Amino acid sequence: MEEWTIEINRSATKKEKPNTDQLEFGRVFTDHMFIMDYSVPLGWHDARIIPYQPFSIDPSAMTFHYGQSVFEGLKAYYTPEGNIQLFRPEKNMQRLNRSNDRLCIPPIDEAFVLQAIKQLVYLDKDWIPTAEGTSLYIRPFIISTEPFIGVAPSHQYRLIVILSPVGAYYKEGINPVKIAVENQYVRTVKGGTGEAKTGGNYAASLKAQELCSQKGFTQVLWLDGVEKKYIEEVGSMNVFFKINGKVYTPALNGSILEGVTRNSVIQLLQHWNVPVIEERISMEVLYQAYLDGSLEEAFGTGTAAVISPIGQLSWEDKDLYINDGKTGKISRDLYNTLTRIQYGKEKDPFGWIDIVNEANAVKQ
Incomplete structure (x- = not known):
């Protein structure tokens, strides 16, 4: 695979965006998604960003029968200055590969997939909500797609990344x-x-x-x-x-x-x-x-x-x-500090923040 080669097919029509005060967690999805396939002869290949849509998969695809799948979850945040930030995304990529190893799924190129995520987030940046406590949830996942009913690791896989503008996960918020x-x-x-x-x-x-x-x-x-x-x-x-x-x-x-x-x-x-x-x-x-x-x-x-x-x-x-x-005080202090770092309202002394902008998101 050539480094940073991602084919882009932009959506001809834009979806209506939800009101930020009515956001639920994981119910609404953005205009585009990232897909990449794996096969034994080719390895990971055909990286592309396409309009968000259903895709066709064989009923005998192994993911349906033997549960060979992994996923991750991370977020993109808007700062008061209008910057887009990710929080420790390299840790999610590392964990995705640890999950891959446990489920006998071929490893991904962590830097490439993170680059693809940045490009997808930047393309759909208008979907990142700006209201307090809201963010853009990023869901990368991998499923086994080989059409075979047999208990063995698949020889074919698909990696997909979808995005969802979200509010609080629990209705209680920071309340116990x-x-x-x-x-x-x-x-x-x-x-x-x-x-x-x-x-x-x-x-x-x-x-x-x-x-x-x-x-x-x-x-x-x-x-x-x-x-x-x-x-x-x-x-x-x-x-x-x-x-x-x-x-x-x-x-x-x-x-x-x-x-x-x-x-x-x-x-x-x-x-x-x-x-x-x-x-x-x-x-x-x-x-x-x-x-x-x-x-x-x-x-x-x-x-x-x-x-x-x-x-x-x-x-x-x-x-x-x-x-x-x-x-409690520790809970509140942790929540306030972590979210302020994530939203760019407080200095990050740990190097956790990864900025998404046109320069580092669009490399073709």
Whole structure:
């Protein structure tokens, strides 16, 4: 593949853009999308930006039958000066390749795909909303497309990138959410696909999520799949707890997704000289910290919500009301600092921001 060679077919008609005060998460999509195909003889090839549209795929395509797929999620933001910013996109490309490796999908050229994303975002830059808390969500994903009903890695794949203007992921915003600790169902185990960003992990979580939603909870807190006692993730987010002035988060163990926001939060807390400890945390230990008053805050971290404070945990018929159900100082400071860096309102001391402009987006 020639470097930065992307064929562009611009849309002849433009879609009507939604009102920014009516944005839902992941319901509306922009005018264009990026596609690239893979085959064994050619490798990754035929990189192109085309009008957003359905595409034809064989009913026997392996992705439908054996779930060989991976995806990523990142955002583009407008700054007050009118610049377009991405937040640590190289980390998403690295994680996409780690997921690829786990699912036996050929690796992508990380620099090339990031360049394609920049070009797509720049082409559809008018879709980036400017209202407070809004952004352009970027969803790269790869599916296996070989028409073959046989359990084996596919020989054909398609990479697609689509864009969606979004508002807040949770209607609660930065206000605390109610979380149910899951004791019956299992999302994944060490040695499984938990550390990869693949659709099967999320499919496995839907039943528990549906049941907890019926009971008025926003998300599920997953415990380990073997002993069902050690904390892993909160729904689609990593999870943190502030206990006696120190911030704890479950150590990466092969079944927990390594979040970009998780990594950023750890770096930011260390920058603030707040002790951060990555270790295995049992629900029993957390409950004891709640009883003795040392559990000060809890929050989830992820690209979609950034920081989501946890005001209530329900575990084995016991309700833990954290920080009187209010957003804690660490949660609010993290949210404010991360979002201000993302939106270009605060200096970035870590080199996290990647600017998208005509000079670096359009290289043909």
